Amino acid sequence: MTKTIPAALAFAFMASAAQADLPVLNVLTYDSFTSEWGPGPAVEKAFEAFCGCDLVFSAVGDGAELLARLQLEGAKSDASVVLGLDTNLTAQATATGLFAPHAQTAGNDLPVPYADPNFLPYDWGYFAFVYDKTKLATPPTSFEELAASNLKIVIQDPRSSTPGLGLLLWVKAAYGDRAPAIWAALADNIITVTPGWSEAYGMFTAGEADMVLSYTTSPAYHLIAEEDDSKASAAFSEGHYMQVEVAGKLANAPQPELADQFLAFMGTDAFQSIIPTTNWMYPAHTLAEGLPKGFDQMITPAQSLLMSADEAQTARKPALDEWLTALSR
Structure with a gap:
């Protein structure tokens, strides 16, 4: 048939x-x-x-x-x-x-x-520490202020995460030979180190940390997608490292x-x-219609920090060793 x-x-x-x-x-x-x-x-x-x-x-x-x-x-x-x-x-x-x-x-x-x-x-973008304005009225204005506070932060592992590596180079670019001392002071602020950005940001939005390593543009998501203006990025006086x-x-x-x-x-x-x-x-290219409304409310760092590709390659291992030493104490 x-x-x-x-x-x-x-x-x-x-x-x-x-x-x-x-x-x-x-x-x-x-x-x-x-x-x-x-x-x-x-x-x-x-x-x-x-x-x-x-x-x-x-x-x-x-x-x-x-x-x-x-x-x-x-x-x-x-x-x-x-x-x-x-x-x-x-x-x-x-x-x-x-x-x-x-x-x-x-x-x-x-x-x-x-x-x-x-x-x-x-x-x-620029790396930054994001916080909730309804819970933190006066954010730190530098790594030194952050280290001197009792704020709890979550960051990403520099061995698996580009933001994590960016943070190491941010501290190195801003403080040079003083970077080990900055990490030693920050160690007790760090409640955990996650493999990637998603896990870290999820912990922050769940209320498990006061601040999270992210970007100056991260609050734009909450503002535009969620109509929530409670998130902000802390402006650091030593400048912000670019990605x-x-x-x-x-x-x-x-x-x-x-x-x-x-x-x-x-x-x-x-x-x-x-x-x-x-x-x-x-x-990376200027948009014909410009950026979406809300991006104009993001902070603009007073100083841009960025190592060249070769400088970053040279600084990576020493910066990682300094970080590991500080967190192992």
Whole structure:
């Protein structure tokens, strides 16, 4: 007996077959980028609208874990693009020999000069300690004031988290040889060190800490998405360390042409306009319609701190050793 396939089932089968014929671009990134509230879903939809491909994100816990994952997989990685490293890790990433030049000629609109033959910026921000204004009326105005207080803070592990590493370099850039003393004074303020940003921020919003290491733009999320103006970032007199997040193409990319298309797409308004209200960072390129309302209420640091890629690479191990020594006492 001949059986007919229902029209709806036939359409689904054809759509599935068509999808299977599309080339797949695998982008390795961190998990908060791919979450339902992160940029990933919107970026996927926007890029697939013109690339004629299937964009697939593979995620690890946090930015610093990307490099460890990549070093483990080496040239056998299925990814064509790595998105989520920052300038504190690019020297180490370049030294692996796993990245290829991006060949993009367009500049960027970062507040500091930035150019790298292997990496392109897609967003940036300032690290800061976020607090609840309804619970803390007078926040500390420096690391020294924070260390002298009885405030409880939660930070991220610099070995697995880019914000955690950024904090180490922030203290080092601000205090130099005095950094070990600052960490020794801060040690009793730290109630825990989490693997990544998501865990730390969740503890803060659950009321388990007075302050959390995050970004000057984090309160914009509460203000815009939740209509909650109770969160703020503490302005530190010694300045705030910048984070510039970047993406790069792998030398053994399975889809090198699609990787080039994606890196070029990152610089367009279609990608950049997604960043402010999903990754809650500043876009690397000026938006045609400007930043969303609410970003104008974020603090502007009096001084910007940022080490070059090579400086960060040199400072990383000594800063980590100082941190580990202080927290082990």
